[in-house]
Amino acid sequence: MKRKFWQNIMATLSLLPAWAVLLVAYTGSMIWSIQISFTSSRALPSNNFVGFDQYRRLFSTSRWLVSLENLVIFGVLFVVICLVLGFLLAVALDQRIRFENGFRTIFLYPHAMSFIVTGLIWQWMMNPTLGIQKSVRDLGWESFAFDWIGSRDLAIYALVVAGVWQAAGLVMVLMLAGLRGVDAELWKATRVDGIPAWRVYISIVLPLIKPMIVTSVVLLGIGVVKSYDLVVALTGGGPGMASELPGKFVMDYLFERQNIALAQAASTVMLITVLAVLVPWLYMQYFRKSGRSPT
């Protein structure tokens, strides 16, 4: 009994530094950031409070509105395409094909590259005067056009293409691990029943690998919210501001444009958006669990 008490004390003590870091570094700076968003700070923090002025200015800034809209387009397409593509790749690899290791490496390899490198490579490929468009035209197909990054309407989809290329491999590996975890007996049983393979994947395997899907969605979602480097390297937010994302807005106003209050207002809005998505999900995960029977 006494021993257990001491063990608990030791555990608490050793966790204290982590708690301190969590409280001071994370929560503390989060609160400070939110506080700054209510001031008139420019290059340096000040304590001159101006209420919701920065938020008013933020939502009358067309660049911010464009960024938000782009975040939704980019986020939805990026997550959905990555999931579908990753799952299909995983299923393909799960057919016990030859050179599986080789394919796995090839598909996962883009993920080892930073978004800066990814962005730069795709920028060159999609540049109409250097890349794919020029090569195809040089081959004789004169009317061929692939100038997404130069087009106001399509630049945001160029970001999706590059992002998917980079992240789909990771989803594939996660899903593949899930597929390999499916009991072989189950497959045998479905074969005995004569159920077609695609039906098994959709109705039986997908629900079984739900944890992998959730993990993928969380990882991809984090990637979407913090996406900054990809835009900077691929389109620079352009043409004009057609492919701006909120992360870049915050960084620009924090440093180059020296308005940290506006930048913090923007990041606070981002935080609230993320919480608005996360809280219901956490609620579903943790609070409804008690009423559910174990599977």
Add this chain to the structure above:
Amino acid sequence: MKHFLKAALAGVVIFAGAGVALAQEGPKAEVIHWWTSGGESAAVKTFAESYSKAGGVWVDAAIAGGDNARAAAVNRMIGGNPPAAVQFNIGKQFDDLVDKGMLRNLDDVAVANKWKETLPKPVLDAITRNGHIYAAPINIHGQNWMWYSKGAFEKAGIANPPKSFDELFADLDKLKAAGVVPLALNGQVRHMALIFNSLLVSRGGHDLYIKVYKDHDEKAVNSPEFKKVVEEFGKFRGYVDAGYSSRLWNDATSMLIKNTAGVQFMGDWAKGEFNLAQKAQGKDYGCVVGPGTQNYIIGGDVFIFPKSNDAKQTAAQDLLAKTLLTPEALIAFNLKKGSIPSRTDVDMKAFDQCAQDAAAYIKNPANQLPDYGLVMPPDVVGSIQDLIGEYFTDPKFTPDDFVERFADAISAAG
């Protein structure tokens, strides 16, 4: 052999020791700046040499990227271990530091060295807060230059550089007909804004520019003259190639170097690219202010000097501020940097023709215009650049909408 090595090592140690001892004799100034490219670091090296000639020791702290360098410097100032001097862009960038009392006032050095008599007024205004001087301006980067490729002009049969925007548009048509990219542009909105500002000065004139950017006068923004500038700016959309949006400014300059493009609007830092490619001014490429004006939009760099309780640091700062603005130091630095000296009393004969022209123009106060970064805070400048970029890239954007949103944007400058 072993003995020899030992002796050699000992020698090195003693030598290095002596070096350190020597170095500690003069006032030591650690300087944070972001001049890291080839030409830039060659330029800043001349300052280090001038400073050591004056008896000081320059400790170089180059940090790539202006944002990073400034952030590092400000962090050190807040942390109580400030460097002796920090590079900033001239203008509103260091307003907050002055307000917080973090910068030294340089009135004594300025009076002793006649800064007030020799600096152009926009520069003097930009370094003065509440009647005191807080920064040492070392160069003037002209913002409204137009560069042209002689080779491309030859291909298109253009004999002389344009003297006005009317002539320029005619030339752009000829370049287009000759199969050359008429306007070498890059995707950064700040550089699209250079074209807009050049046009505003050449077409709208000195007074309109001042009213719009310095006085934030909404009436001037709503005037027919301003709208005409906006409409004319839209015409440039027809003269760029498909790949501009992901290009960087120096890649655009190299289109002029390779004679695949006709003209580029860029500040005089573009000269560095021509020099690097060993192109001769007047033979391979040429320069025009405007075109069609002698008004010179003045930007540039300054050093600020953080307050310090250390008497040694203060002495080093005094010597540094004085040395940087001597004509010799300014000439050596600006020759390498591509800019012109901030003082108007410097002998320009060592400089190239473009620089000599610019220096001659700004001798007349009526030709001196402040860059918008000198008269508006960085976030307002940023939103104007965003707007100009959006307008340029979207042909459906009407001039009336532009005028309305422009007036909105400058009203935030207060």
